[in-house]
Amino acid sequence: HMDSMMNDDSMDNEHMDHDEIISLTDSTGENELIIPPVLKSDSQEQTEYTLRAQTGQTEIFDGVQTITYGYNGSFLGPMLQFEKGETVTINLINELDEDTTFHWHGLEVSGNNDGSPHNVLKPGEESTIEFEVTQEAATLWFHPHPKGQTSEQVYNGLAGLIYINDENSKNLGLPNDYGENDIPLIFQDKVFDDEKQLNYDAAANEDGTVGDTSLINGTLNPKLSVDKEKVRLRLLNGSNARNYTFKLNTDDDFVQVATDGGFLNEPVLMKELTLTPSERAEIIIDFSEIDSSEEIALIDEEGSTLLPFEVSNEIGEETNIPAEMNDFSVTEEEKNLPVTKEIELFGMMDMVTINGKKFDPERIDFTQEQGVTEVWEIYNKPDMMGGMIHPFHIHGAQFKIISRNGETPPENEKGWKDSISVAPDETVRIAIQFKDKGIYMFHCHILEHEDNGMMGQIKVE
Ligand code: C2O
Ligand code: CU
Ligand code: CU
Numbered sequence: 479h480m481d482s483m484m485n486d487d488s489m490d491n492e493h494m495d496h497d498e499i500i501s502l503t504d505s506t507g508e509n510e511l512i513i514p515p516v517l518k519s520d521s522q523e524q525t526e527y528t529l530r531a532q533t534g535q536t537e538i539f540d541g542v543q544t545i546t547y548g549y550n551g552s553f554l555g556p557m558l559q560f561e562k563g564e565t566v567t568i569n570l571i572n573e574l575d576e577d578t579t580f581h582w583h584g585l586e587v588s589g590n591n592d593g594s595p596h597n598v599l600k601p602g603e604e605s606t607i608e609f610e611v612t613q614e615a616a617t618l619w620f621h622p623h624p625k626g627q628t629s630e631q632v633y634n635g636l637a638g639l640i641y642i643n644d645e646n647s648k649n650l651g652l653p654n655d656y657g658e659n660d661i662p663l664i665f666q667d668k669v670f671d672d673e674k675q676l677n678y679d680a681a682a683n684e685d686g687t688v689g690d691t692s693l694i695n696g697t698l699n700p701k702l703s704v705d706k707e708k709v710r711l712r713l714l715n716g717s718n719a720r721n722y723t724f725k726l727n728t729d730d731d732f733v734q735v736a737t738d739g740g741f742l743n744e745p746v747l748m749k750e751l752t753l754t755p756s757e758r759a760e761i762i763i764d765f766s767e768i769d770s771s772e773e774i775a776l777i778d779e780e781g782s783t784l785l786p787f788e789v790s791n792e793i794g795e796e797t798n799i800p801a802e803m804n805d806f807s808v809t810e811e812e813k814n815l816p817v818t819k820e821i822e823l824f825g826m827m828d829m830v831t832i833n834g835k836k837f838d839p840e841r842i843d844f845t846q847e848q849g850v851t852e853v854w855e856i857y858n859k860p861d862m863m864g865g866m867i868h869p870f871h872i873h874g875a876q877f878k879i880i881s882r883n884g885e886t887p888p889e890n891e892k893g894w895k896d897s898i899s900v901a902p903d904e905t906v907r908i909a910i911q912f913k914d915k916g917i918y919m920f921h922c923h924i925l926e927h928e929d930n931g932m933m934g935q936i937k938v939e
Pocket of ligand 3: 830
């Protein structure tokens with residue numbers, strides 16, 4: 479068994495320089511990847527789900543029970559399926575001993591249904607929300623968002639996936655056999671103590687908890703068995719703070735087909751792909767010509783093995799990636815709109831701010847009219863030490879990247895986004911429109927930065 483303990487000194491460090499982030503230990507590949515169960519609707523006639531936030535124990539390490547949090551289970555959550563155009567009802571139940579909320583990351587819903595820090599459920603409380611799914615096919619996720627407690631709750635295991643399907647996604651012919659050739663991958667890094675407990679307080683770092691142990695869908699040392707076919711991987715960086723750069727150990731290309739909020743217009747050939755916390759991407763790896771004796775694995779930038787693949791001799795489904803998948807565009811009009819909102823990200827550890835301020839639930843930082851597109855300019859102001867990447871996220875809308883430092887964004891970012899990485903001294907312009915009304919959060923998705931106040935509010939009216 480792999481020993482995945484950090485030494486005590488590194489846990490005591492109050493600040494870990496982000497250039498020297500602790501490496502992930504290699505997956506030994508001894509456990510088949512866990513696939514999150516698909517949540518069944520409570521009713522035949524309509525889509526109605528019940529989600530319970532709860533605590534439990536999970537056998538992450540053989541023969542050891544680790545105390546964890548989960549939705550409808552002890553660790554992580556089930557996968558929820560929505561259909562574009564349908565009305566979805568979700569019953570929310572807080573079975574934790576602490577406040578929580580249910581936030582739908584990337585979903586275009588009204589502020590009241592968004593699960594922001596204003597939508598708190600106290601221990602034992604329940605509520606029901608109902609909304610119409612108005613956006614296109616995408617891979618979204620859900621997680622808690624209570625003020626100051628988001629990082630710990632997500633770290634302990636509160637996170638689940640949402641798949642939105644629509645006519646286009648069904649007609650494209652991409653691999654879509656859930657758990658067979660359409661695989662969700664929730665990447666998280668953890669620090670386990672001597673008793674193999676998560677022990678958030680000890681692990682916590684003001685710049686975000688970064689661990690040496692990689693879990694995918696909660697699986698330690700995972701491997702994925704695949705047939706000789708194209709396999710679609712839906713990647714979610716569900717970590718508190720770590721940035722992941724994904725590659726294949728063979729240095730082969732893979733194809734990105736979707737961003738946070740929908741399909742790209744065309745498949746984009748990639749050698750590596752970086753996702754900052756909360757970003758998603760769908761990629762396709764072609765295993766049809768891979769021999770079962772070949773060692774092929776998803777690795778990170780440093781070469782740590784994240785997910786080894788075991789290719790069978792079985793010929794799988796024959797699928798093709800269409801040349802045209804979507805009709806996303808940034809219009810001339812949008813490009814020419816004046817900047818009407820400016821966001822300055824600054825700081826590190828607990829000294830993080832947006833426009834010089836920390837989050838105050840009583841303060842509305844901006845207003846925007848429902849259905850009106852505005853251009854926001856997001857700038858990451860460096861500090862004396864250079865600064866760090868802040869992944870910037872806005873609730874309740876999918877937006878378009880107009881430019882990065884004045885240049886058109888890379889091909890794989892020409893699609894709907896709800897979270898973007900902003901590097902030190904970088905300026906990103908986005909065009910954003912809210913379909914619904916309400917108060918929405920915008921924040922850094924390093925969860926400890928969010929909890930430390932790197933968050934603001936926009937009121938859409
Ligand atoms: Cu993943 Cu405020 O959200
Ligand atoms: Cu969100
Ligand atoms: Cu940050």
